[in-house]
Amino acid sequence: MKIMNSPLLKSRVQSETVTKSEKWLGYLLGPAGALLLNAVLATYLNVYYTDVLNLTPLWNGVFLTVFPIVSKIIDAVTNVIMGQIIDHTKTKEGKARPWLLLSAILVPITGVLLFTVPESSDTVKAIWVMVSYNLFYSFAYTIFNMSHNLMVPLSTRDGTARGGLSVFNQITTIMMSGILVALIFPMVIMPMIGVDKSKWITLMTILSIVALPLTLLEYFFTKERVTEEAGKDETKVPFLKQMKILFTDKYMLLMYAYFLIYTVGVTLKNLGLVYYCNYVLGTYNDGITQMLVSVIGGIPMGIGIFAVWPLAKKFGKRNVTMVGFVLYSVGSLICWVFPHNLVIVLIGQFIKNIGGLPCAYVFMALFADCLDHLEWKKNLRMDGAAMSIYNIIAVAMVGIMTGVFNWMLSKAAYIAPITANSIEEASAALAQNGWTAQVALENLKPAADGVLTVAMQQPGSVNWVITFAFVGLEVFTGAALVAILFFLNVEKKLPEEQAEIKARKNAEAE
Numbered sequence: 001m002k003i004m005n006s007p008l009l010k011s012r013v014q015s016e017t018v019t020k021s022e023k024w025l026g027y028l029l030g031p032a033g034a035l036l037l038n039a040v041l042a043t044y045l046n047v048y049y050t051d052v053l054n055l056t057p058l059w060n061g062v063f064l065t066v067f068p069i070v071s072k073i074i075d076a077v078t079n080v081i082m083g084q085i086i087d088h089t090k091t092k093e094g095k096a097r098p099w100l101l102l103s104a105i106l107v108p109i110t111g112v113l114l115f116t117v118p119e120s121s122d123t124v125k126a127i128w129v130m131v132s133y134n135l136f137y138s139f140a141y142t143i144f145n146m147s148h149n150l151m152v153p154l155s156t157r158d159g160t161a162r163g164g165l166s167v168f169n170q171i172t173t174i175m176m177s178g179i180l181v182a183l184i185f186p187m188v189i190m191p192m193i194g195v196d197k198s199k200w201i202t203l204m205t206i207l208s209i210v211a212l213p214l215t216l217l218e219y220f221f222t223k224e225r226v227t228e229e230a231g232k233d234e235t236k237v238p239f240l241k242q243m244k245i246l247f248t249d250k251y252m253l254l255m256y257a258y259f260l261i262y263t264v265g266v267t268l269k270n271l272g273l274v275y276y277c278n279y280v281l282g283t284y285n286d287g288i289t290q291m292l293v294s295v296i297g298g299i300p301m302g303i304g305i306f307a308v309w310p311l312a313k314k315f316g317k318r319n320v321t322m323v324g325f326v327l328y329s330v331g332s333l334i335c336w337v338f339p340h341n342l343v344i345v346l347i348g349q350f351i352k353n354i355g356g357l358p359c360a361y362v363f364m365a366l367f368a369d370c371l372d373h374l375e376w377k378k379n380l381r382m383d384g385a386a387m388s389i390y391n392i393i394a395v396a397m398v399g400i401m402t403g404v405f406n407w408m409l410s411k412a413a414y415i416a417p418i419t420a421n422s423i424e425e426a427s428a429a430l431a432q433n434g435w436t437a438q439v440a441l442e443n444l445k446p447a448a449d450g451v452l453t454v455a456m457q458q459p460g461s462v463n464w465v466i467t468f469a470f471v472g473l474e475v476f477t478g479a480a481l482v483a484i485l486f487f488l489n490v491e492k493k494l495p496e497e498q499a500e501i502k503a504r505k506n507a508e509a510e
Helices: 019-031 031-053 063-087 097-113 122-150 149-156 157-194 196-222 225-229 239-246 249-279 289-315 315-338 342-378 383-410 422-431 460-486 488-510
Strands: 419-420 450-456
Touching: 019 149, 019 157, 019 196, 031 063, 031 097, 031 122, 031 157, 031 249, 031 383, 063 097, 063 122, 063 239, 063 383, 097 196, 122 149, 122 450, 149 157, 149 225, 149 342, 149 383, 149 488, 157 289, 157 342, 157 419, 157 422, 157 488, 196 450, 225 422, 239 342, 239 383, 249 289, 249 342, 249 450, 249 460, 289 315, 289 342, 315 460, 315 488, 342 383, 342 460, 383 450, 383 460, 422 450
Parallel strands: none
Antiparallel strands: 419 450
């Protein structure tokens, strides 16, 4: 990649230690655009498919069940390929950072394509959805996500500095999902755009374009110090040998199991959030319910900026995270027992998110510890291969759980909202299908263009599915994570292992 030798593409960070500009621009602000876009998609893309494009009944419910799963199989394959590409990339700017540069262009383009589904036959719509979905997730976002997630492990070996970068990185993720998407969107944006396709396209185009300059900021204000240590003669390990090494290491196996179970619970919760607030706890796009759930549940994330890392340094990342997941399960159980009581649900969400703080802020630092342990054990760096498995778990579980969630909605007889130009037109549609409006038609407020969005009362089976997705499953995943973390004591001998790695590097340099 000779183009990376250009002075124009050189990192603006040259210090051998982590700098303030690196933290604030490279790890806090830089990732914000792509992470905001992804957070919106994680919460609302499925809503766009079910409520705006009305794809739930397509092919008797099969399409929205099968297509996410098939797409994530493709995504898993591209993650493996991307991991190998990163491990074999060698430039003056590192092995992961150059791909951030490419993703800055690809993510905005493919983000727009996700929503510009043409008004045509069901077959054309299905093809467009499948192609655009895979262009974004299996191609553009895979490139961004792989390179972005490797920035913390590759930034430095200094445990304190690396933990600080992990916290800064997670602040951005939480700000995007916990404030903008969870607060501003349900309170302001969603009531404004309703199920108007043109408004969705305009909104998502703006969000996609914003990702471009911010991702460039992440590229220019990050530095791969660990990669620079490897020198020019870094050993290249065949793919199958890499997989054998990764899947025979105790700590990597535990880390992957931990992340898989966590992702299953979080994915189903994210999918269920909007539906839960729209049908179980509140009314469709009321602008209040989801905001309250997100704000009260998200307040701990703000507290965690100041509390988690000091606690993790004192008691250990594993220990603090393990105790947190006990609270995580308790909070989820409270919500599950009283799913219709707003006050109790808010209390449960607060407790649950207090418990989720350590995982949210220190996971990537714990993952980096496992990579250092593996390097000590095998004298090899396999960042790309290790991260590809991590990303495969993330994307595969998103696809599988999206398919499962849509299948459960379809089998439970989910009824998508309808639009009408008048109360009379809405009444006729309800009478024809035997539906009951969630809110009396005369109490509905039309959008600025006069169009009414009418949500239906869902069958009890649908409400059960939605409630289990949002608050039920994580009772069990939280308990399982406590058990896994009990055995994940990688930090115990890490200082000695890192010292030995450093000694090896010094010996090789002499």
